[in-house]
Amino acid sequence: MFQEICSELDAAYEEMVEIRRYLHMHPEVSFMEFKTAAYIAEYYQKLGIEPRTGVGGNGVVAMVKGGLPGKTIALRADFDALPIQDEKDVPYKSTVPGVTHACGHDGHTATLLVLAKVLHKHRENLEGNVVFIHQHAEEYAPGGAKAMIEDGCLDGVDVIFGTHLWASEPAGKIQYRTGPIMAAADRFQIKVQGKGGHGAQPQKTKDAVVIGSQLVLNLQQIVSRKVDPVESAVVSVGSFIAENPFNVIADSAELIGTVRTFNEEIRTQIEQEIERTVKASCDLYDAAYEYTFDRGYPAVVNHREETEFLANLAGNVPGVGVVEESPMQMGGEDFAYFLQHVKGTFFFTGAKPTYSDTAYPHHHPKFDIDEKAMLIAAKTFSLTILQYQAEHAAVTAGK
Numbered sequence: 001m002f003q004e005i006c007s008e009l010d011a012a013y014e015e016m017v018e019i020r021r022y023l024h025m026h027p028e029v030s031f032m033e034f035k036t037a038a039y040i041a042e043y044y045q046k047l048g049i050e051p052r053t054g055v056g057g058n059g060v061v062a063m064v065k066g067g068l069p070g071k072t073i074a075l076r077a078d079f080d081a082l083p084i085q086d087e088k089d090v091p092y093k094s095t096v097p098g099v100t101h102a103c104g105h106d107g108h109t110a111t112l113l114v115l116a117k118v119l120h121k122h123r124e125n126l127e128g129n130v131v132f133i134h135q136h137a138e139e140y141a142p143g144g145a146k147a148m149i150e151d152g153c154l155d156g157v158d159v160i161f162g163t164h165l166w167a168s169e170p171a172g173k174i175q176y177r178t179g180p181i182m183a184a185a186d187r188f189q190i191k192v193q194g195k196g197g198h199g200a201q202p203q204k205t206k207d208a209v210v211i212g213s214q215l216v217l218n219l220q221q222i223v224s225r226k227v228d229p230v231e232s233a234v235v236s237v238g239s240f241i242a243e244n245p246f247n248v249i250a251d252s253a254e255l256i257g258t259v260r261t262f263n264e265e266i267r268t269q270i271e272q273e274i275e276r277t278v279k280a281s282c283d284l285y286d287a288a289y290e291y292t293f294d295r296g297y298p299a300v301v302n303h304r305e306e307t308e309f310l311a312n313l314a315g316n317v318p319g320v321g322v323v324e325e326s327p328m329q330m331g332g333e334d335f336a337y338f339l340q341h342v343k344g345t346f347f348f349t350g351a352k353p354t355y356s357d358t359a360y361p362h363h364h365p366k367f368d369i370d371e372k373a374m375l376i377a378a379k380t381f382s383l384t385i386l387q388y389q390a391e392h393a394a395v396t397a398g399k
Helices: 002-011 011-025 032-047 105-121 145-150 206-226 264-284 306-316 337-342 372-398
Strands: 051-056 059-065 068-080 129-137 158-171 173-176 179-182 186-192 233-241 252-261 288-297 300-302 322-325 343-352
Touching: 002 011, 002 105, 002 252, 002 372, 011 032, 011 105, 011 372, 032 059, 032 322, 059 105, 059 145, 059 158, 059 300, 068 105, 068 179, 068 337, 068 372, 105 129, 105 158, 129 145, 129 158, 129 372, 158 173, 158 306, 158 337, 158 372, 173 306, 186 206, 206 264, 206 343, 252 264, 264 288, 288 322, 300 306, 300 337, 300 343, 306 322, 306 343, 306 372, 337 343, 343 372
Parallel strands: 068 129, 068 158, 158 343, 173 322
Antiparallel strands: 051 059, 059 129, 173 343, 179 300, 186 252, 186 288, 233 252
């Protein structure tokens, strides 16, 4: 059946591209993806599949019910865009000012929709069920995964697989990793409250810019001097705001940043060390402070059995030339929540564009993908589904 499915996916490739480009031209940011969710639901309805909508917010869940007994396998695709101006010079450039799909979620959605269409045609000969989870709001914590799970999207699911079209690697490459593959992504905010005054009389002030600048430097020592060197961690200040006229010393400054970790103990340690550093830095200048630490997504931790299963079969997928272990990535992903509830794995499908010498990173205004990667992802999912059912049917029969 796999060869037949691959042929049908090849035939439907232009439709896959059309869907992806339509979504790329009509992006919607996290928690505001109403039209995108409606588009997805309508696609399933036209196939004769009645999806469940409004799952945990804007989520959509559909199921292809196989005619033969077997496991229930879930696949997930996210569909939100980012508040970034599209700067690509392509016919499918975003038509929405200040919003674009700069992370490949449009491609994830197109992959699952067309795969569902093909598998639905083969449903009578399909073992088990395939649940298609279309998740909203991956880009912005608290994200959509947790709410969708609470709303029952994983009910009855035995295993889940997900992929990210990965623009830093060429199409034809599959990357996997057992255990942690993507980091926990947290956010901190610090307000330094000093005492403002005239720029010519610094002795009468508590300069929030100086305090904040010293604090930025001190925060960099947390990872280098407080965290075990064999552990991976990042503390980055992304925003420093202290707006004033040129001749006025700021009375306050706000710093916002991110923390990335894989180990929960290190995550907690850094949360505490940041506050210790803030307090010490402000005490030195007799300044006050406010500190908040918002825990975002946990680390994506792949299950060994499912990861090894995926790694062993990926080389048999047409179009896949390289299957390799992925380095640990400091980016965050709320697919982590799915893996906390059911076994499964999350992998990367190479999608580096071929039309340009430059592969722009995810979240860049000129981000794009090699659309052939969608076809490879769909075929990888297909073989994963068929082989997983076959192996577990054999295990069941042998008992």
